[in-house]
Amino acid sequence: MRVLLLSDIHSNLEALTAVLAAAPAYDTVWNLGDVVGYGANPNEVINRVRELGDTFVRGNHDRACSGLSDVSDFNPIAGRAARWTRAVLTEEHTIWLRNLAAGPIMPDGPAVSCVHGSPLDEDQYLLTVRDAWKPLCQIETRINFFGHTHVQGGFATNGEEWFRLTPQYSSRDHVDSYELQLRDGGRYMLNPGSVGQPRDGDWRAAFAIYDDQARTVTYYRVPYDVRLAQMRILSAGLPDRLAIRLRDGR
Ligand code: ZN
Numbered sequence: 024m025r026v027l028l029l030s031d032i033h034s035n036l037e038a039l040t041a042v043l044a045a046a047p048a049y050d051t052v053w054n055l056g057d058v059v060g061y062g063a064n065p066n067e068v069i070n071r072v073r074e075l076g077d078t079f080v081r082g083n084h085d086r087a088c089s090g091l092s093d094v095s096d097f098n099p100i101a102g103r104a105a106r107w108t109r110a111v112l113t114e115e116h117t118i119w120l121r122n123l124a125a126g127p128i129m130p131d132g133p134a135v136s137c138v139h140g141s142p143l144d145e146d147q148y149l150l151t152v153r154d155a156w157k158p159l160c161q162i163e164t165r166i167n168f169f170g171h172t173h174v175q176g177g178f179a180t181n182g183e184e185w186f187r188l189t190p191q192y193s194s195r196d197h198v199d200s201y202e203l204q205l206r207d208g209g210r211y212m213l214n215p216g217s218v219g220q221p222r223d224g225d226w227r228a229a230f231a232i233y234d235d236q237a238r239t240v241t242y243y244r245v246p247y248d249v250r251l252a253q254m255r256i257l258s259a260g261l262p263d264r265l266a267i268r269l270r271d272g273r
Pocket of ligand 1: 031033057082084171172173
């Protein structure tokens with residue numbers, strides 16, 4: 024089975040369209056949350072991802088934008104974007120967002136889990152090996168996919184050593200891929216990166232393909248029409264910063 028892993032699309036229709044056009048063949052799609060928030064096309068993005076399947080975990084922006092949680096712990100820019108999203112979402116999409124599952128979910132049995140933040144706390148950011156240490160020690164599942172940080176890569180341990188995994192790419196302006204071979208005794212927290220608002224210094228849309236037969240996770244970066252996404256953010260009246268940061272990948 025080949026799984027297309029998507030996370031943190033954040034209402035960026037241009038990035039999602041480019042990812043789906045570039046993705047090699049896959050059997051199913053697992054979505055790690057934050058479908059909406061920040062970008063200008065929440066309804067269009069929800070329509071598109073719902074066509075791709077029904078394996079989703081909810082993100083903190085999915086909760087805030089559907090009124091399940093308030094925006095008091097969001098920074099002012101994220102809060103403005105969440106309120107704007109609430110106002111433009113159709114009722115059907117609001118209800119759909121409210122019904123997304125809290126992670127972890129196990130779409131393929133006990134070997135693999137999907138979460139937004141951490142298997143121990145859906146809102147936790149796993150940014151360092153130190154952050155990943157506790158979940159990797161405490162949970163049974165060996166392969167865990169997460170999002171939330173908007174940083175592609177992840178963390179691994181063989182029980183003795185601990186590793187940060189960072190895909191290595193040769194360019195910054197083409198479609199690029201990086202294959203990770205999963206090892207038998209390894210335990211993994213793996214982040215496909217953010218489709219719609221990368222924060223790892225690479226502006227290209229991020230995703231990954233998990234192949235359970237080959238035991239690989241292949242990370243991808245794809246250029247997209249970032250100027251159109253920026254224009255849509257500005258003409259929607261969303262904060263300028265949300266447009267600027269897309270080209271910086273920050
Ligand atoms: Zn996010």
